[in-house]
Amino acid sequence: MRSSRRAVLGAAASLLVAGCSSDVLGLRRSVRVAVSWGGQELRAFHRVLDSLGNLDYTVEVVPLGDDISSAFGARSTRPPDLVMLPQPGLVPRHLRDLEPMPAGLARRSALWDELLVHDGTTYGIPFKTAHKSAIWYRPSVFRAAGLQPPASWPDWLTVNRALAQAGIRPLSLAAGDGWVLTDFFENVLLGIAPAVYAGLATAAAPRPSRQPQFAAALRLLGTMWSAPGSLAGGVQRSLVQQFPDAIIEVFGHRRAAMVLASDFAEPVVRQFAADPKDVGLFTFPSLAPGAPAPVVVGADVMVLRKPTTDDARDLVRRLAAPAAVDPWIKEGGFLTDVRLKGYSPELTRLAEQLAAPGELLQFDLSDRLGRLGDTNGLRRVLTDFLVKIGGRGAAVLPEAVDAAVGQMREVEG
Structure with missing residues (x-):
C-alpha cells in the first residue's frame, strides 16, 4: 500500500x-x-x-x-x-x-x-x-569524498563505508512509513531472484518465507542497515521518520547523503534543498555481476x-x-x-x-501480497528486523534473519 x-x-x-x-x-x-x-x-x-x-x-x-x-x-x-x-x-x-x-x-x-x-x-x-527504485543524493558530498554513484550492490556498500568513515551518515531512512522498508526489500529480492519475485507476485497463496531467496534478500539488506554509522539519527530517528522528513534530512538539514525516494519526492526535494544545484539521482544498482538492475x-x-x-x-x-x-x-x-x-x-x-526494453521491471510486491504485505505483514517484519540490526554490525544478522523468516511464516499461517 x-x-x-x-x-x-x-x-x-x-x-x-x-x-x-x-x-x-x-x-x-x-x-x-x-x-x-x-x-x-x-x-x-x-x-x-x-x-x-x-x-x-x-x-x-x-x-x-x-x-x-x-x-x-x-x-x-x-x-x-x-x-x-x-x-x-x-x-x-x-x-x-x-x-x-x-x-x-x-x-x-x-x-x-x-x-x-x-x-x-x-x-x-x-x-x-x-518509479520505486530511485535514490536521491547530494553530489557535493560524493565529490568531496571522491565517490561516484554505485554501479553495483558491493559498490554501494563501499560508498556507504567511505561516507561513514568521513563522518557523513550515508542514509536517511523513512521507517516511520513502512512501505519505504518494503520498497528497499523488494528491490533487493527482485535483483537477486527475479523468478522468485515474479512467482510470489502471481501465486494464489504466496509463502515468501518458504523461499530461501527471502532469507538471502534479508541478509543482503541487513549488511547495509546493520553497518555502524549508516543511518542518520540511528534506528530511533528512522523509526519515527516519515517520507518527507527523510528527504528533508538529506537536502534541508544535510545530515545524510542519500535517501531512497520515488519520483513523487521531487517537489519535496526542490522545496527544501538548501542548494538547488546540489541535487542528484541514481537508480538501484545491480545486485549480481552482469545482472540487470531492479526496477520496482x-x-x-x-x-x-x-x-x-x-x-x-x-x-x-x-x-x-x-x-x-x-x-x-x-x-x-x-x-x-x-x-x-x-x-x-x-x-x-x-x-x-x-x-527501456529488457529492463527488469516488476510491480510493487507488497501491494500484490494482500494481507501478507500490509502493515501487519511484511512491513511489520521489516520494521522489527530493522530494530534488531540497525547500526549494530553484521554479527547480529544470522539471528535476526532467522527471526524475520519465522515471523513471516507466522503471518502466512
Missing part, C-alpha cells in the same frame, strides 16, 4: 469541488473522484482538472488518504464514480465492483496488462506511474465503480489523454508511461528507464 505517503504530505480533511460550479439545488450532474492524495499532490490534481476546461458536469474530489479502500464499501450513500487506486494489485480482487474502461484510450505499456486486463477486458488505466514500479490507476455513467467515462477519457497531466508534470513529481518528455532531467532519466 502506498496511500500513507500521500497522507503525510498533508491530507485534506474536507470535500473539494472542481470543474463547473454546482447548481444551488444540488441537481447538477456530477462525477465523484476518490483519491488518496493530500497536500501538493492534491493541489496538482486540481490544476489538472482545471485545465480540462468547461465540462457539462461537476467534478467532486473526495480525498480519502489511507482509507482509499473504503471507496469500494457499501456504506456510503454517494459512493465515488471514479477511484484513483494507489494499489494496482487490488484491481483483480475488485473486478465484480468495476466497469470496463472506455475503448480507444492512449495505449500504456504491456506491463500493465497483467493486472488491469482480464479476459480481454481492461478494468483500469494508469494515471500516474511511480507502482501506480495510481483509474478504475470505474459499478454502476458508471457517461459523464464518468468522459472524465476518464479526458484524464487519460497524454497532455491532460501537463500541469502536474510542470510542478514535478509526476511520471506517466505514455510520454518521455517534459520532465526535469532527473525524472526524464527515470521515464527512460521505465520505457
Whole structure:
C-alpha cells in the first residue's frame, strides 16, 4: 500500500469541488473522484482538472488518504464514480465492483496488462506511474569524498563505508512509513531472484518465507542497515521518520547523503534543498555481476465503480489523454508511461528507464501480497528486523534473519 505517503504530505480533511460550479439545488450532474492524495499532490490534481476546461458536469474530489479502500464499501450513500487506486494489485480482487474502461484510450505499456486486463477486458488505466527504485543524493558530498554513484550492490556498500568513515551518515531512512522498508526489500529480492519475485507476485497463496531467496534478500539488506554509522539519527530517528522528513534530512538539514525516494519526492526535494544545484539521482544498482538492475514500479490507476455513467467515462477519457497531466508534470513529481518528455532531467532519466526494453521491471510486491504485505505483514517484519540490526554490525544478522523468516511464516499461517 502506498496511500500513507500521500497522507503525510498533508491530507485534506474536507470535500473539494472542481470543474463547473454546482447548481444551488444540488441537481447538477456530477462525477465523484476518490483519491488518496493530500497536500501538493492534491493541489496538482486540481490544476489538472482545471485545465480540462468547461465540462457539462461537476467534478467532486473526495480525498480519502489511507482509507482509499473504503471507496469500494457499501456504506456510503454517494459512493465515488471514479477511484484513483494507489494499489494496482487490488484491481483483480475488485473486478465484480468495476466497469470496463472506455475503448480507444492512449495505449500504456504491456506491463500493465497483467493486472488491469482480464479476459480481454481492461478494468483500469494508469494515471500516474511511480518509479520505486530511485535514490536521491547530494553530489557535493560524493565529490568531496571522491565517490561516484554505485554501479553495483558491493559498490554501494563501499560508498556507504567511505561516507561513514568521513563522518557523513550515508542514509536517511523513512521507517516511520513502512512501505519505504518494503520498497528497499523488494528491490533487493527482485535483483537477486527475479523468478522468485515474479512467482510470489502471481501465486494464489504466496509463502515468501518458504523461499530461501527471502532469507538471502534479508541478509543482503541487513549488511547495509546493520553497518555502524549508516543511518542518520540511528534506528530511533528512522523509526519515527516519515517520507518527507527523510528527504528533508538529506537536502534541508544535510545530515545524510542519500535517501531512497520515488519520483513523487521531487517537489519535496526542490522545496527544501538548501542548494538547488546540489541535487542528484541514481537508480538501484545491480545486485549480481552482469545482472540487470531492479526496477520496482507502482501506480495510481483509474478504475470505474459499478454502476458508471457517461459523464464518468468522459472524465476518464479526458484524464487519460497524454497532455491532460501537463500541469502536474510542470510542478514535478509526476511520471506517466505514455510520454518521455517534459520532465526535469532527473525524472526524464527515470521515464527512460521505465520505457527501456529488457529492463527488469516488476510491480510493487507488497501491494500484490494482500494481507501478507500490509502493515501487519511484511512491513511489520521489516520494521522489527530493522530494530534488531540497525547500526549494530553484521554479527547480529544470522539471528535476526532467522527471526524475520519465522515471523513471516507466522503471518502466512
